[in-house]
Amino acid sequence: MATSMGKVNFKAKLLRPATPEHADWSFLLLPAAATAKLPTRSMVSVEGTLAGASFQATLEPDGQGSHWLKVDATLRRTAGAEVGDTVAVSMAPVSEEPEPQVPADLRQALDDNAAARATWHDITAIARRDWIYWIVSGKKAQTRIKRIGVACDKLAKGQRRACCFDRSGMYSNSLGAPKAAAD
CATH class of the missing domain: 2.40.30.100 (AF2212/PG0164-like)
Known part of the structure; x- marks a missing residue:
């Protein structure tokens, strides 16, 4: 709505x-x-x-x-x-943020870490979306694996936000529009 x-x-x-x-x-x-x-x-x-x-x-x-x-x-x-x-x-x-789709590898890592899972379920949908975007914005598979580990460690310690994630894309290359194909 x-x-x-x-x-x-x-x-x-x-x-x-x-x-x-x-x-x-x-x-x-x-x-x-x-x-x-x-x-x-x-x-x-x-x-x-x-x-x-x-x-x-x-x-x-x-x-x-x-x-x-x-x-x-x-x-x-x-x-x-x-x-x-x-x-x-x-x-x-929207008046209420929709629940983000959790990638299978992150879901498995959260299933394996009760403390991280508890914080995950306690944070807002926007905070969960930010964690997911930070994780998937890495260009290499190794970066993604490392970020899942970091996220679970920080969530297990009660950190509720992805601290280094530039939500605007203006100060890092983490977010940006695709390049249009030449027609």
């Missing part, structure tokens, strides 16, 4: 990511004026419509002070839109 915050309405072009080369998803960049109406420059969960098709998603920061939206193939088909089309979007922040 959306908050009492007004709807954010804009039009944007659906872009194809440069990588992976055969991605079945597309994305759009929010105009600066649309981002300015959101409560934060960092990740924010929204619900709304894209070319009339309903969706709920978490906008990610583009690293430049704005946001981007990943549009999966199902939403694009439901909206009757193609890459290259300019689509009308209407959205508002």
Whole structure:
């Protein structure tokens, strides 16, 4: 359910990511004026419509002070839109943050560590989302494995937030919009 915050309405072009080369998803960049109406420059969960098709998603920061939206193939088909089309979007922040999808390797590590699991269940959905994004933002498998260990150790000690995670993407390369493919 959306908050009492007004709807954010804009039009944007659906872009194809440069990588992976055969991605079945597309994305759009929010105009600066649309981002300015959101409560934060960092990740924010929204619900709304894209070319009339309903969706709920978490906008990610583009690293430049704005946001981007990943549009999966199902939403694009439901909206009757193609890459290259300019689509009308209407959205508002959700009133309650949805529970993030916990990757299997993190879930297993939490199952194996009762103290970490206890803190995990006691923190907010936003804090859980931040831990997950920090873990999966590593580019190498070894980085991800190390971050899961660090996360479990810190959670077991009662640390509730991923301390070093730049939620805006402006001060590190941890978050940013995909590069668009040249058409």
